[in-house]
Amino acid sequence: MNRPSRHKEAEIELRRSACIKxxxxxxxxxxxTETSMQDIAEAAGISVGSLYNMxxxxxxxxxxxxxxxxxxxEAWAQKIADDDTLPFREALVLFLGKMMEACRKHELLFKVMVQSFAVLLAEDTEGIKDMLRHREVMLGHLTRIIERGIKEGLIEANLDARRxxxxxxxxxxxLFAHMVIHEDGISPELTAQEICDFVLYGIGRRQRDD
Structure with a gap:
């Protein structure tokens, strides 16, 4: 079977992208649950048969x-975690800020995930596996950033970085769920800074009480 030409592959990818959007x-x-494959095909400007082929x-x-x-x-999270020139606080604020920006950028997707999680859990085990895998990857990068804070002496050494x-x-x-459901216009940068301050304040308060 002949492999499609690069031009043909590009056309297929464009159609896939249009269907996903x-x-x-x-x-x-x-x-x-209310959206049908027919609805999606019509919105993407293709036949239902073509949609099912993809x-x-x-x-x-x-x-x-x-x-x-x-x-x-995962790409930007790894880039932040790999950058040893970033101090802990700066890396944490950047990481959290990027997460909030992603939520805003892909707001429709997060709304679907929040509103239809029960359906996905019951009917799409592969989708749940994807979500869990993504969570582990992101958690791994965030853990590395927390470990940087321990090395810099900003977080107690006896605390578990992964937890x-x-x-x-x-x-x-x-916060994602709150932003998606209530649409209250929280600033990603402000929220990231506030969470970082809260984490460091809580650790500092604990140290002073000791």
């Missing part, structure tokens, strides 16, 4: 959206 918008406006169902579509966003997030990173990540997830 159309699906993301429709999932937001109509809801995940994606077998809606779960696969939202998985592809999530995977694209995940790759981008602290998980606690911070959990707070961020709560």
């Amino acid at each position: 159309a699906a993301e918008k429709l999932f937001h406006t109509k809801g995940f 994606f077998k169902n809606k779960q696969e579509l939202i998985r592809e959206v999530f995977r694209f966003v995940s790759r981008d997030e 602290l990173a998980a606690g911070i990540a959990g707070s961020m997830i709560g």
Whole structure:
């Protein structure tokens, strides 16, 4: 079987991208369960048959959206964690700020994930695996940043870096849900700075009490 030409591959990729963007918008406006493959095909300007040739169902579509966003997030997270020239505080604020920016940039996707999590959990085990894998990768990079804070003496050495990173990540997830549901226009930079201040203040307060 002959391999498609580069031009043909580019056309296919453009159509896939159009389908993913159309699906993301429709999932937001109509809801995940209410949106049909027919709706997505019409919005993308292709036939239903062509859509099914690229994606077998809606779960696969939202998985592809999530995977694209995940790759981008993991790339900048690794870049921050790998940069040894960044002091701990600067690295943490940058990391948290980028997370908030990603939430705003891909707001429709996060709304779908928040509103349809139960459906995805029940029907899309591959999607859940993708989410868990992404969480572990991001948590690993954040843990490395926390370990930098321990080395700089800003965090107590007896604290578990991974547990602290998980606690911070959990707070961020709560903020994501709040931003997505209430649409209150929280500034990513301000929020990142406030979370960083809260973490360091809590550690400092504990040290003073000791």
